[in-house]
Amino acid sequence: MSLNFSDMILTIINFLLMMAVLYKFLYKPVLQVLDARKQEIQQNHAQAETAKSEALKLKEEYTAEMQNARTEAQEIITRAKKLGEESRYDMLQEAKQEALQITRKAREEIIQEKEKAKTELRDEVAALAVLAAGRVIEKTIRLDDHEQMIRQFVQEVGDEL
Numbered sequence: 001m002s003l004n005f006s007d008m009i010l011t012i013i014n015f016l017l018m019m020a021v022l023y024k025f026l027y028k029p030v031l032q033v034l035d036a037r038k039q040e041i042q043q044n045h046a047q048a049e050t051a052k053s054e055a056l057k058l059k060e061e062y063t064a065e066m067q068n069a070r071t072e073a074q075e076i077i078t079r080a081k082k083l084g085e086e087s088r089y090d091m092l093q094e095a096k097q098e099a100l101q102i103t104r105k106a107r108e109e110i111i112q113e114k115e116k117a118k119t120e121l122r123d124e125v126a127a128l129a130v131l132a133a134g135r136v137i138e139k140t141i142r143l144d145d146h147e148q149m150i151r152q153f154v155q156e157v158g159d160e161l
Helices: 005-137 143-160
Strands: none
Touching: 005 143
16 A cells, blocks of 8 residues: 555645634534533523522521510510419408408407497386386386486496496
C-alpha cells in the first residue's frame, strides 16, 4: 500500500469541510440546547433555594406563633386560676359575713324573746299575786291601789330576776 499524497490531502480537506458543516449545523444548536438546559437547571435550582428559604421562614414564623399561642394559653390559664381563687375567696368571705349576720340576728332574737318571756312572767306573777292577795284579804281593792301594787310587785320581781 502506498501512500498517496493527493488522497491524503483530499481526506484532510473532506474532514475539515465535514467539521465546518458539523460545527455550523450541529455543534452550535447542541451548545445552545445545552446552554438553555443549563440555564433552566440554574433557574430551577434558584427557585428551589428560594422556596426552601421561604419554607424555613414560614416554619420559623409558625414556630414563633405556636410559642406565642402556648404562652398566651398559659397566661389565660394562670388568669383563670387567679380569678377562680379570688372568686372562691370572695365567696368564702361573703359566706362568713352572712354567717356572722345570722348569728348576730339569732342572738338579738334570743335576747328579745328572753325579755318578752320575763315581761310575760312578771305580768303573770303579778296577776297571780294580786289574785292571791285579794283572796287572802278578801276585800276589794280600788283600781288605783291595785295598779300600784302590781307595779311594786313587778319591780320587786324584776329586781330579783
